[in-house]
Amino acid sequence: MKARVHVTLKSGVLDPQGKAIEHALGSLGFSGVGHVRQGKVIELDLVETDRAKAEASVDAMCKKLLANTVIENYAIELEG
Amino acid sequence: MRSAVIVFPGSNCDRDIAVALQQITGGPVHMVWHKETHLPDVDFIALPGGFSYGDYLRSGAMAARSPIMREVVSRASDGGPTLGVCNGFQVLTETGLLPGALMRNADLHFVCRDVGLRVENADSIFTNAYKAGQEITIPVAHHDGNYFADSETLDRLEGEGRVAFRYLDNPNGSARDIAGILNTKGNVLGMMPHPERLIEPAQSGFGGGTDGRRLFESLLNALVTA
Numbered sequence: 001m002k003a004r005v006h007v008t009l010k011s012g013v014l015d016p017q018g019k020a021i022e023h024a025l026g027s028l029g030f031s032g033v034g035h036v037r038q039g040k041v042i043e044l045d046l047v048e049t050d051r052a053k054a055e056a057s058v059d060a061m062c063k064k065l066l067a068n069t070v071i072e073n074y075a076i077e078l079e080g
Numbered sequence: 081m082r083s084a085v086i087v088f089p090g091s092n093c094d095r096d097i098a099v100a101l102q103q104i105t106g107g108p109v110h111m112v113w114h115k116e117t118h119l120p121d122v123d124f125i126a127l128p129g130g131f132s133y134g135d136y137l138r139s140g141a142m143a144a145r146s147p148i149m150r151e152v153v154s155r156a157s158d159g160g161p162t163l164g165v166c167n168g169f170q171v172l173t174e175t176g177l178l179p180g181a182l183m184r185n186a187d188l189h190f191v192c193r194d195v196g197l198r199v200e201n202a203d204s205i206f207t208n209a210y211k212a213g214q215e216i217t218i219p220v221a222h223h224d225g226n227y228f229a230d231s232e233t234l235d236r237l238e239g240e241g242r243v244a245f246r247y248l249d250n251p252n253g254s255a256r257d258i259a260g261i262l263n264t265k266g267n268v269l270g271m272m273p274h275p276e277r278l279i280e281p282a283q284s285g286f287g288g289g290t291d292g293r294r295l296f297e298s299l300l301n302a303l304v305t306a
Contacts, residue, residue: 070179
């Protein structure tokens, strides 16, 4: 089973990189773009075949390492 | 006073802080590799600056989960004096020993220069050789020094006198100009500026002085007379 973890900054946490991307898009002529937020995607291959167990396990990974829940939110997608 | 300096792959201020500790405390300094699982019998632990694990995932995130950190967290939780400078501060927040997080500098620039700080708390084991309200100069060199915590946490830090240092001219966007914070018991300090980089006149090529020296003298006062 594949897991994809999306890690994003919590709303209310300033995202200077998102701001810089927004600014660059503006200077490239893309108008009407606002509130750009960036994050990261982490993909994992899991041996686990049980969906609920896989999700619980990835959730624990997120809390322990993959996300810093002081500043970040995470979302888990499972495939297969 | 016996010290341990934890060395991670990518630490680059470990020698500097070891020299500062040797010169000022006169005691032995053990360099402890991150893969070790036991700390020597020491009075003080330092987490140095640098770019542990290349800042992969988040600054300090991988280092905070390395084998030696279990022992560091356990000693620090039991009241063991522990200092994290720059990357060391990031590691301390990632372990949860200190609240909040250090984010990318607000203007996205790496900042490397002497900065002015105000000593907010001069009663700690790290700051007793300064005077409360004293303005000092210490260099910073970081990309991720923008201190963030929710307003409740910030209020608590301020209310409990746990803001040790504040920037006079905020170089990175840190909430409430915070440059360094203490844990509840006051035995753990994390700070972005590098006191070990201004301990002797030879280091103050830009006229910065030797204000970092007092931090190590504070430890000596507190830990040797204790």
